[in-house]
Amino acid sequence: MRFRFEHLPGPSADVARPALEVAILGAAETITCLCLVDSGSLHNRFGAWVADLAGIDLHDAAEQTIGIGGVTIKARTVTATLQLAEFRWEAPVSFCHPWPFDFQLLGQHGFLRWFTVSIDAANETFDVTANTE
Amino acid sequence: MATPPEPVEPERRDHRRWAAATSSLGSRGARPYCFGMQQVVHLAEPATPAEVARAGRAAAELLRPFRGRYVGRLNGEIVAVADAPAEVVDRLRADHVVGAVVFRVPLDPSVDPGGATG
Numbered sequence: 001m002r003f004r005f006e007h008l009p010g011p012s013a014d015v016a017r018p019a020l021e022v023a024i025l026g027a028a029e030t031i032t033c034l035c036l037v038d039s040g041s042l043h044n045r046f047g048a049w050v051a052d053l054a055g056i057d058l059h060d061a062a063e064q065t066i067g068i069g070g071v072t073i074k075a076r077t078v079t080a081t082l083q084l085a086e087f088r089w090e091a092p093v094s095f096c097h098p099w100p101f102d103f104q105l106l107g108q109h110g111f112l113r114w115f116t117v118s119i120d121a122a123n124e125t126f127d128v129t130a131n132t133e
Numbered sequence: 134m135a136t137p138p139e140p141v142e143p144e145r146r147d148h149r150r151w152a153a154a155t156s157s158l159g160s161r162g163a164r165p166y167c168f169g170m171q172q173v174v175h176l177a178e179p180a181t182p183a184e185v186a187r188a189g190r191a192a193a194e195l196l197r198p199f200r201g202r203y204v205g206r207l208n209g210e211i212v213a214v215a216d217a218p219a220e221v222v223d224r225l226r227a228d229h230v231v232g233a234v235v236f237r238v239p240l241d242p243s244v245d246p247g248g249a250t251g
Protein backbone atom coordinates (compact mmCIF):
# COMPACT_ATOMS: atom_id res chain seq x y z
CA MET A 1 0.00 0.00 0.00
CA ARG A 2 1.40 3.36 -0.95
CA PHE A 3 0.49 6.42 1.10
CA ARG A 4 1.18 10.10 0.62
CA PHE A 5 2.71 12.09 3.42
CA GLU A 6 0.23 14.10 5.43
CA HIS A 7 0.66 17.79 4.66
CA LEU A 8 0.10 19.95 7.69
CA PRO A 9 -0.11 23.73 7.69
CA GLY A 10 2.42 25.57 9.81
CA PRO A 11 2.84 29.17 10.93
CA SER A 12 5.71 29.80 8.55
CA ALA A 13 6.01 26.65 6.47
CA ASP A 14 3.97 23.53 5.85
CA VAL A 15 5.34 20.19 6.98
CA ALA A 16 4.85 16.79 5.40
CA ARG A 17 4.82 13.77 7.71
CA PRO A 18 4.54 10.01 7.17
CA ALA A 19 1.25 9.61 8.99
CA LEU A 20 -1.38 6.90 8.65
CA GLU A 21 -5.06 6.68 9.41
CA VAL A 22 -5.27 3.74 11.82
CA ALA A 23 -8.48 2.60 13.48
CA ILE A 24 -8.54 1.39 17.05
CA LEU A 25 -11.40 -0.93 17.85
CA GLY A 26 -12.93 -0.62 21.28
CA ALA A 27 -15.97 -1.96 23.06
CA ALA A 28 -17.91 1.27 22.52
CA GLU A 29 -16.60 2.75 19.30
CA THR A 30 -14.06 2.46 16.52
CA ILE A 31 -11.89 5.56 16.51
CA THR A 32 -9.74 6.32 13.48
CA CYS A 33 -6.64 8.27 14.44
CA LEU A 34 -3.89 10.06 12.58
CA CYS A 35 -0.73 8.19 13.55
CA LEU A 36 2.87 9.11 12.91
CA VAL A 37 5.09 6.24 11.81
CA ASP A 38 7.84 6.70 14.38
CA SER A 39 10.87 4.46 14.13
CA GLY A 40 12.26 6.30 17.16
CA SER A 41 9.49 5.00 19.37
CA LEU A 42 9.69 1.49 20.76
CA HIS A 43 5.97 1.21 21.46
CA ASN A 44 2.63 2.45 20.20
CA ARG A 45 1.72 5.56 22.18
CA PHE A 46 -1.76 7.05 21.99
CA GLY A 47 -3.51 9.76 23.90
CA ALA A 48 -5.75 8.49 26.70
CA TRP A 49 -8.69 10.25 25.03
CA VAL A 50 -8.62 7.57 22.33
CA ALA A 51 -9.16 4.82 24.93
CA ASP A 52 -11.90 6.87 26.61
CA LEU A 53 -13.83 7.35 23.38
CA ALA A 54 -13.28 3.82 22.08
CA GLY A 55 -14.33 2.26 25.39
CA ILE A 56 -11.03 0.52 26.14
CA ASP A 57 -10.77 -0.37 29.81
CA LEU A 58 -7.48 0.71 31.36
CA HIS A 59 -8.31 0.09 35.02
CA ASP A 60 -6.39 -3.16 35.32
CA ALA A 61 -3.28 -1.81 33.60
CA ALA A 62 -0.42 -0.64 35.79
CA GLU A 63 0.54 3.00 35.48
CA GLN A 64 4.03 3.77 34.21
CA THR A 65 5.89 7.03 33.93
CA ILE A 66 7.46 7.49 30.51
CA GLY A 67 9.16 10.27 28.58
CA ILE A 68 8.00 11.37 25.15
CA GLY A 69 9.42 14.33 23.30
CA GLY A 70 10.88 15.73 26.51
CA VAL A 71 7.57 15.47 28.37
CA THR A 72 6.98 13.17 31.35
CA ILE A 73 3.72 11.32 30.93
CA LYS A 74 1.68 8.67 32.75
CA ALA A 75 0.89 5.65 30.58
CA ARG A 76 -1.28 2.55 30.92
CA THR A 77 -0.55 -0.21 28.44
CA VAL A 78 -3.07 -2.78 27.23
CA THR A 79 -3.35 -4.99 24.18
CA ALA A 80 -5.61 -3.27 21.68
CA THR A 81 -7.01 -4.14 18.27
CA LEU A 82 -5.80 -1.91 15.46
CA GLN A 83 -6.70 -1.76 11.80
CA LEU A 84 -4.95 -0.27 8.78
CA ALA A 85 -6.93 -0.67 5.55
CA GLU A 86 -7.96 -4.34 5.55
CA PHE A 87 -5.23 -5.44 7.96
CA ARG A 88 -6.11 -5.94 11.61
CA TRP A 89 -3.69 -6.79 14.41
CA GLU A 90 -3.50 -6.92 18.20
CA ALA A 91 -0.62 -5.10 19.82
CA PRO A 92 0.23 -3.31 23.03
CA VAL A 93 -0.76 0.35 23.06
CA SER A 94 0.25 2.74 25.82
CA PHE A 95 -2.54 5.21 26.45
CA CYS A 96 -0.96 8.34 27.83
CA HIS A 97 -2.07 11.30 29.88
CA PRO A 98 -1.45 14.12 29.44
CA TRP A 99 -1.08 13.88 25.70
CA PRO A 100 -0.02 17.25 24.32
CA PHE A 101 0.79 15.87 20.88
CA ASP A 102 -1.26 16.09 17.72
CA PHE A 103 -0.39 12.60 16.50
CA GLN A 104 -0.61 9.16 17.94
CA LEU A 105 2.65 7.24 17.55
CA LEU A 106 3.18 3.88 15.85
CA GLY A 107 6.39 2.32 17.12
CA GLN A 108 8.67 -0.62 16.52
CA HIS A 109 7.06 -3.27 18.69
CA GLY A 110 3.43 -2.40 18.05
CA PHE A 111 3.59 -1.57 14.35
CA LEU A 112 6.88 -2.06 12.57
CA ARG A 113 7.03 -5.76 13.52
CA TRP A 114 3.73 -6.23 11.66
CA PHE A 115 4.49 -4.07 8.65
CA THR A 116 7.49 -3.31 6.49
CA VAL A 117 7.73 0.39 5.75
CA SER A 118 9.76 2.05 3.02
CA ILE A 119 9.85 5.84 3.15
CA ASP A 120 10.58 8.04 0.14
CA ALA A 121 10.75 11.49 1.69
CA ALA A 122 11.85 13.15 -1.56
CA ASN A 123 8.62 12.10 -3.25
CA GLU A 124 6.63 12.35 0.00
CA THR A 125 5.29 8.83 -0.22
CA PHE A 126 5.77 5.68 1.82
CA ASP A 127 5.02 2.04 1.14
CA VAL A 128 3.56 -0.14 3.85
CA THR A 129 3.55 -3.90 3.36
CA ALA A 130 1.86 -6.22 5.84
CA ASN A 131 4.12 -9.01 7.04
CA THR A 132 1.63 -11.75 6.27
CA GLU A 133 4.12 -14.61 6.65
CA MET B 134 46.56 -24.15 18.92
CA ALA B 135 44.64 -22.52 16.10
CA THR B 136 46.60 -20.99 13.26
CA PRO B 137 45.78 -17.32 12.74
CA PRO B 138 44.11 -16.62 9.39
CA GLU B 139 46.23 -15.41 6.50
CA PRO B 140 45.89 -11.67 5.91
CA VAL B 141 43.63 -11.05 2.93
CA GLU B 142 44.35 -8.26 0.50
CA PRO B 143 41.29 -6.05 -0.01
CA GLU B 144 39.47 -6.92 -3.19
CA ARG B 145 40.24 -4.60 -6.05
CA ARG B 146 37.05 -3.61 -7.78
CA ASP B 147 36.46 -4.12 -11.45
CA HIS B 148 35.71 -0.54 -12.47
CA ARG B 149 33.85 -1.52 -15.64
CA ARG B 150 31.46 -3.67 -13.60
CA TRP B 151 31.13 -0.89 -11.00
CA ALA B 152 30.26 1.66 -13.68
CA ALA B 153 27.63 -0.68 -15.14
CA ALA B 154 26.14 -1.38 -11.73
CA THR B 155 25.82 2.29 -10.89
CA SER B 156 24.81 3.57 -14.33
CA SER B 157 21.18 3.91 -13.24
CA LEU B 158 22.25 6.48 -10.67
CA GLY B 159 23.51 8.84 -13.35
CA SER B 160 20.21 10.59 -13.95
CA ARG B 161 20.07 11.72 -10.32
CA GLY B 162 23.57 13.08 -10.38
CA ALA B 163 25.24 10.28 -8.45
CA ARG B 164 28.97 10.02 -9.06
CA PRO B 165 30.93 6.91 -8.08
CA TYR B 166 34.52 7.55 -7.13
CA CYS B 167 37.23 6.00 -5.01
CA PHE B 168 37.96 7.07 -1.47
CA GLY B 169 41.01 5.08 -0.54
CA MET B 170 40.03 1.48 -1.22
CA GLN B 171 36.31 2.15 -0.67
CA GLN B 172 33.90 3.03 -3.48
CA VAL B 173 31.76 6.04 -2.63
CA VAL B 174 28.64 7.25 -4.42
CA HIS B 175 27.99 10.95 -4.02
CA LEU B 176 24.25 11.68 -3.99
CA ALA B 177 22.80 14.86 -5.38
CA GLU B 178 20.12 16.57 -3.29
CA PRO B 179 16.71 15.38 -4.54
CA ALA B 180 13.92 17.77 -5.42
CA THR B 181 10.29 17.15 -4.53
CA PRO B 182 8.34 16.90 -7.81
CA ALA B 183 6.27 20.01 -8.56
CA GLU B 184 2.98 18.09 -8.74
CA VAL B 185 3.66 16.51 -5.34
CA ALA B 186 4.38 19.92 -3.81
CA ARG B 187 1.23 21.35 -5.41
CA ALA B 188 -0.98 18.57 -4.05
CA GLY B 189 0.63 18.98 -0.65
CA ARG B 190 -0.09 22.70 -0.57
CA ALA B 191 -3.73 22.03 -1.43
CA ALA B 192 -4.02 19.47 1.38
CA ALA B 193 -2.44 21.86 3.87
CA GLU B 194 -4.76 24.69 2.80
CA LEU B 195 -7.75 22.49 3.58
CA LEU B 196 -6.54 22.18 7.18
CA ARG B 197 -5.17 25.69 7.69
CA PRO B 198 -8.41 27.27 9.05
CA PHE B 199 -8.53 24.58 11.75
CA ARG B 200 -5.03 24.82 13.24
CA GLY B 201 -5.19 23.92 16.93
CA ARG B 202 -8.68 22.40 16.69
CA TYR B 203 -9.89 18.83 16.43
CA VAL B 204 -11.36 17.78 13.12
CA GLY B 205 -13.07 14.80 11.56
CA ARG B 206 -11.96 14.21 7.99
CA LEU B 207 -13.47 11.81 5.51
CA ASN B 208 -12.42 11.37 1.88
CA GLY B 209 -10.42 14.58 1.96
CA GLU B 210 -13.23 16.72 3.38
CA ILE B 211 -13.57 18.19 6.85
CA VAL B 212 -16.87 16.90 8.18
CA ALA B 213 -16.66 17.96 11.84
CA VAL B 214 -14.74 20.58 13.84
CA ALA B 215 -14.61 21.08 17.61
CA ASP B 216 -12.30 21.96 20.47
CA ALA B 217 -12.29 18.45 21.94
CA PRO B 218 -12.10 15.02 20.31
CA ALA B 219 -15.20 13.83 22.16
CA GLU B 220 -17.22 16.63 20.56
CA VAL B 221 -15.98 15.62 17.12
CA VAL B 222 -16.91 11.99 17.73
CA ASP B 223 -20.35 13.07 19.00
CA ARG B 224 -20.95 15.10 15.86
CA LEU B 225 -19.82 12.28 13.61
CA ARG B 226 -22.15 9.91 15.43
CA ALA B 227 -25.06 12.37 15.21
CA ASP B 228 -24.47 12.81 11.49
CA HIS B 229 -24.07 9.04 10.97
CA VAL B 230 -20.57 9.53 9.57
CA VAL B 231 -18.51 6.35 9.67
CA GLY B 232 -14.78 6.01 9.11
CA ALA B 233 -13.69 9.63 9.54
CA VAL B 234 -10.22 10.18 10.95
CA VAL B 235 -10.16 12.31 14.12
CA PHE B 236 -7.14 14.43 14.92
CA ARG B 237 -6.00 17.82 16.10
CA VAL B 238 -4.55 19.98 13.37
CA PRO B 239 -1.16 21.01 14.76
CA LEU B 240 -0.49 24.62 15.57
CA ASP B 241 3.11 23.95 14.63
CA PRO B 242 3.66 20.68 12.75
CA SER B 243 7.43 21.09 12.94
CA VAL B 244 7.35 20.17 16.63
CA ASP B 245 8.68 16.65 16.87
CA PRO B 246 6.82 14.28 19.16
CA GLY B 247 8.97 11.33 18.13
CA GLY B 248 11.58 9.38 20.01
CA ALA B 249 9.31 7.99 22.72
CA THR B 250 11.21 6.18 25.42
CA GLY B 251 10.19 4.16 28.42
